[in-house]
Amino acid sequence: MEMNKKKSRGDIGELIFYISIIALPLLQVLIFYFYVNFNSVLMAFQKYNTVKGFYFDKSDLGVNFSKFWFNLTQSTDIILALKNSLIVWFFTAIVGTFLSILFSYYIFKKWLLAKTFKFILFLPSVLPSILLVLVYKIFVNKAIPEVVFQQSGKIITPFLQNKDLIMPTVIFYNVWVCFGAQILIYTGAMGQISPEILEAGKVDGVTSTREFFSIVIPIILPTVATFMIANVATIFTNQANLYAFFGQGLEPRYRTIGYYLYDLVANAEYKMTMYNYASAVGIICTFVAFPLTMLTKKLLSGGGDQ
DSSP states (O other), X not given: OHHHHHHHHHHHHHHHHHHXXXXXXXXXXXXIIIIHHHHHHHHTTEEEETTTEEEEOGGGTTHHHHHHHHHHHHOSHHHHHHHXXXXXXXXXXXXXXXXXXXXXXXXXXXXXXXXXXXXXXXXXXXXXXXXXXXXXXXXXXXXXXXXXXXXXXXXXXXXXXXXXXXXXXXXXXXXXXXXXHHHHHHHHHHXXXXXXXXXXXXXXXXXXXXXXXXXXXXXXXXXXXXXXXXXXXXXXXXOTTHHHHHXXXXXXXXXXXXXXXXXXXXXXXXXXXXXXXXXHHHHHXXXXXXXXXXXXXXXXXXXXXX
């Protein structure tokens, strides 16, 4: 009996400890994920005014979706934002991922200055994004034009003031800053490759290029697939750091969908009148992104367990 009582008290103590551990994260998930998203769905079917606040109009529940369709067909703003989102996704998800794998392989092979490159490429991940944007803006707007002028006497327009170079400059920044975390994970995945496999390749006369494409990439493909799936899921939420670069009021031709939504809810001029419309646009983007994400997962699932 005494042993059973001790066991019972021990079980209760373990239960209390378990509850105390999961209570805060569970509460956070319930409030900041389920409640926020549920409330956003409701807002998409509501209207807003300063008297009633947010309210349902049973005669016009689809007003925000109708507004989106009107803006989509009668204005080029959303089309331009969608185009820019896809361009940013291509360079960050496709080009950026390939370059990350390539640099990771260079570091993995411990070639010349590998540790230096690892430090340089990982550095953006440990610094505040607003600080990186500020330094980058100084570099492309002041440092480069000054160097060009000193070397050639030619005056060039700062990159972020040149309408033809704004998007390429921003895209380059976004590709650069995404290297850090990916390189850390890819080099870790490459480090798990059995040395016997690489040694067998050397015995068979496999070159570094063949080793990279035929051995390394297939083995780390599940890790690559995880990043690709995440990138597809965030096509419409990635604002490409445009707000950090330009703040509010950026010209429509440079916006992404992520910036478009952020500007709607952050703009003090709109106050809360755009929350409903932004919620509706968010739902539409989710309905587009979700099947694309599932399709990407299915296509890449052949590379291994996800």
